[in-house]
Amino acid sequence: MPHKPFKAVIPAAGLGTRFLPATKAMPKEMLPVVDKPAIQYVVEEAVESGIQDVLIIIGRNKNNIANHFDSVPELETTLERKGDIDRLAKVKHSSDLADIHMVRQGEPRGLGHAVWRAKAHVGDHPFAVLLGDDLIDERDPLLPKMLAEYDRRGAAVVALMEVDPEQIHLYGAAAVEATDDPDVVKVTGLVEKPNVDEAPSNLAVIGRYVLPPEVFEILERTEPGKGGEIQLTDALQELATATAEGVYGVIFRGRRYDTGDRLDYIKAIVQLAADREDLGPQLRPWLQEFAATL
Ligand code: UTP
Secondary structure, three states, X not given: OOOOOOEEEEEEOOOOHHHOOOOXXXXXXXXXXXXXXXXXXXXXXXXXXXXXXXXXXXXXXXXXXXXXXOOOHHHHHHHHHHOOHHXXXXXXXXXXXXXXXXXXXXXXXXXXXXXXXXXXXXXXXXEEEEOOOEEEOOOXXXXXXXXXXXXXXXXXXXXXXEOOHHHHHHOEEEXXXXXXXXXXXXXXXXXXXXXXXXXXXXXXXXXXXXXXXXHHHHHHOOOOOHHHOOOHHHHHHHHHHHOOOOEEEEEOOOOEEEOOOHHHHHHHHHHHHHHOOXXXXXXXXXXXXXXXXX
């Protein structure tokens, strides 16, 4: 039987300690990337992939996120009065984008716990998880391929990306076997943040997942793992090794920006602004001059 349209879950309740003090009173998902908060790119990606129902898992400082996706009548009226149609459209766009819901995580007990909090909203259906600080460049779409693989295989799908082996300790790492599609692998095991000598490969799990509802039962009994947090990777390891369907990985070879990391955040802003029609023509020559001084 075909399942209902996919819903998207965006966890945005982490503490964002790598970005303190900027994230003391603001979630890292609200940090601007050029002129939009990171999380808006992620909601736009879900919508572009055909998903209309979006659940954001919020933590402390929740109002920032809720306010961003609400309409602001005073601001709209002022822009209308000034005849500033472009900015009015931008302001309205974020509130008209999708059907956005919020659930609180309570305490930041880990990504697995944040995803588990989506259970009541998602119900007994497969769903997509998009991390709110992980940007996939819109020119290199990833989620549509993952949704199609879920439909084809009826199994959980994670996004994998080759990283420098020295960086694998920052990610979940996957042990994999080839399939008939060079962009898809079968995941035979997963380890959260392994040391380089213990990593099964240099294929890192990045922030996109398409999951079956069975993951909620597993998360419910998943004990805290690495860092004392309830890890989504541990629940995926169980799906990969103890269920008939298993887990598949779609290998991503496009542009991705981890905006929760300071250096990657700066690179994301420079790269995206340099590519934009409104900012690029002025920014690119300046960047060249600046680089020559280094
Ligand atoms: P991260 O590990 O990148 O987030 O979690 P963090 O803990 O906020 O980051 P640092 O290391 O302290 O800087 C990956 C994703 O999971 C969410 C985060 O918001 C991020 O999108 N998350 C993490 C939650 O929603 N709840 C949690 O308890 C933990």
